[in-house]
Every structure is written in structure tokens, then in C-alpha cells.
Amino acid sequence: MINSRGISLLLALIISIITTAFISMVESVNDVAVTIAFFLSFSTSYIFILITLEFIFFRQINSIFEVLENIRDMKDQDLSFLIKSTAKTSFNPLKNVNKEIFNYAEQKQQEIIELKQLEAFRREFMADVSHELKTPIFAAQGFVHTLLDGAIEDKKVRKKFLKKAAKSLDGLDILVHELLTISQMETGEIKMHYEHFDIVQMCKEVEDQLEGKAAKKDIEITISGEVKKHFVYADFHRIYQVLTNLISNAVKYTRKGGKVWVDFEEKHGSIYTYVKDNGRGIPKEDINRIFERFYRVDKSRSKEKGGTGLGLAIVKHIMEAHDSKVSVESEYKKGSVFSFALKKGKPVSHRFVYEEDDEDED
Numbered sequence: 001m002i003n004s005r006g007i008s009l010l011l012a013l014i015i016s017i018i019t020t021a022f023i024s025m026v027e028s029v030n031d032v033a034v035t036i037a038f039f040l041s042f043s044t045s046y047i048f049i050l051i052t053l054e055f056i057f058f059r060q061i062n063s064i065f066e067v068l069e070n071i072r073d074m075k076d077q078d079l080s081f082l083i084k085s086t087a088k089t090s091f092n093p094l095k096n097v098n099k100e101i102f103n104y105a106e107q108k109q110q111e112i113i114e115l116k117q118l119e120a121f122r123r124e125f126m127a128d129v130s131h132e133l134k135t136p137i138f139a140a141q142g143f144v145h146t147l148l149d150g151a152i153e154d155k156k157v158r159k160k161f162l163k164k165a166a167k168s169l170d171g172l173d174i175l176v177h178e179l180l181t182i183s184q185m186e187t188g189e190i191k192m193h194y195e196h197f198d199i200v201q202m203c204k205e206v207e208d209q210l211e212g213k214a215a216k217k218d219i220e221i222t223i224s225g226e227v228k229k230h231f232v233y234a235d236f237h238r239i240y241q242v243l244t245n246l247i248s249n250a251v252k253y254t255r256k257g258g259k260v261w262v263d264f265e266e267k268h269g270s271i272y273t274y275v276k277d278n279g280r281g282i283p284k285e286d287i288n289r290i291f292e293r294f295y296r297v298d299k300s301r302s303k304e305k306g307g308t309g310l311g312l313a314i315v316k317h318i319m320e321a322h323d324s325k326v327s328v329e330s331e332y333k334k335g336s337v338f339s340f341a342l343k344k345g346k347p348v349s350h351r352f353v354y355e356e357d358d359e360d361e362d
Helices: 004-024 031-073 093-148 155-186 199-216 236-252 299-305 311-321
Strands: 194-198 220-223 231-235 259-267 270-277 326-331 335-343
Touching (some): 155 311, 231 335, 311 326
Antiparallel strands (some): 270 335, 326 335
């Protein structure tokens, strides 16, 4: 650290010598007066200079040096020790410099925290991906090895195991495809292709696709706006993906004999779509995490029901790409409501069916 006392002594001595030199030039002043003047000049100069240097300059300079040394010597890259409240802008330029260092350190500390969070997320994501990939691979591997060990000779067993292996590989293909979709959306590789279409008609198409799945559980899917058209301006294929995921989830997590409703509302130049169910609902502690990749409210039951755990994450990304968001309200054991808004579109006379992109619908 810089020593203010040493500099104060040196400056006080110089001032005292100069002062007494001028005094000694006066003929009427004797040696005793010169000596007294020297000591008075020295003591007052020393005290004044020390106070000035210590409180105006050196305290701030030493503080700056201390901060810089701590930054240089730190090993854990944690700048939190620097973050503290600072005074308002001061007339002392060194105080302002010190304040700027603290502000800079606070900004860098926030960046460090974010990087650590990203690193933790990356590790968790890699662990999740490894686990999700491992499950279908090991399943298919087990079925194939069973066949190779002799089961292939039995025609019935062979067909059964080949079907199971194919199902596992199909699940693997879906998982890889959805991972690529999320990755491409995050990097901006997938662009939205906007067009005008009737979202009510789209819901009917989704309902037709899920009819068999709902029938197995005796679940009724009701589209409240079937007699009315609601045109939106969005990416047809991506919104179809959103509705398929939300309605499919509603069917999946609704008890046997339950109901699923799709409602629409027009307000503020947008069309709001609501997918409701009277299923098992989502606990409060889980509701803020359901749009995370691979997050499952009940891991054991979700595994039994199938799915990659990426569907709602994809929904979230698609809606964000439309400058919108998907919202959820849920009461545990009573049901959930997922909703999203899209910009109101212009009426069109027809729209080709989702499954047949090259043919128009009459």
C-alpha cells in the first residue's frame, strides 16, 4: 500500500525549510524565533498534508489497489466481495473511479453467475439427453440380441420382438428429431412461414388424428367454435404441431371417461385458443418447470405413457417465434388450461389439408 505518512513528512519538511528560510532573511528575527517557526510550520504542514492525502486521495487509492489485488489473486472467479452500495457521484474523482470499479465488478459478477448457470444447465441437459437416448437404444438392443440368441427361429416370437425393437427405434427417431427441432429453433435456423388459415378447422383435423387415442380412454373432445371460423396469421405446420401436442397431452393425462375442450376467444386483435381438460392437473411446485426440456411432473407415470419430454419445450419455442407465449393454469386433481394467442388473420376460402401439402381442400 502507498504510505501517506512518509509523503506528508517529506512535504512538511520541505515547506518548513522554505518557510524558515524566508523568515531567517528578516534581520529582526532571532534564532529562537526561527526555530519556533520551523517547528510550527512543520507540524501544521504535516497535519494538514496528512489529512488531505489520507482522506481525499490515499484512502481511495489504497481501496482501488486492494480491489485490483483481490481480482488478480482470486481463484474461484467470484467477484461478489466487490459488490456493495456506493455513494452518489462525488467531487472527488478518485471516489468516482472507485465507484466505477464496483459497478464494473457488479456487471462482471452477474455475467459469471449466468455462465455458471449455463454450465450447470449444459451438464444437466447432456445427462438428460444421454439417459433419454440410452433407454430406446438399450431396449432395441435387448430385443435384437434375444433374437440372435435363438428366438429368431420361433416365428411368433420373432415377429413380436421385431415389432418391439421397431417401436423403440421409432421412439429414438422421434427423440432425435425433436432435439434437432429445438436446437434449430434456438439458433434461428427454422423460420416461421406465415399464412392465413382457420384455426378451428385445424383443431378439427387434430381431433380426427387423435380420435382413436381418445376413444380408447372414452374421452370426449369438444371444439366449442365449430360453427364459427377464427382465422389467424401464423405458421400453419408449427401451430398444427402446437395443437397436436397440447390436445394429445390433455387426452394422455385425463382420466378415463373425462373430457377435453378447445375454446376460442377474439380480443385485442388476436385469437386466443384454450385447451382445457378435467385431468389430474399439475402441482404448484411443478407448474413453472413443465416447459423445460425433459421435465416430467411424474417421471414414472410419464415413462409408462410414453413421450420424449420435449413436446412442451417445442411448444414454448414455437410460440416465442410467433412473438407470443403459451400460458398454463392448473388445479391439482381437477384439470388444466393451456392457452396461447395468435394475430388475427384474413378470411381465406380454403386451406390444404395438413397431411397432403400438395392438394387443396374443397
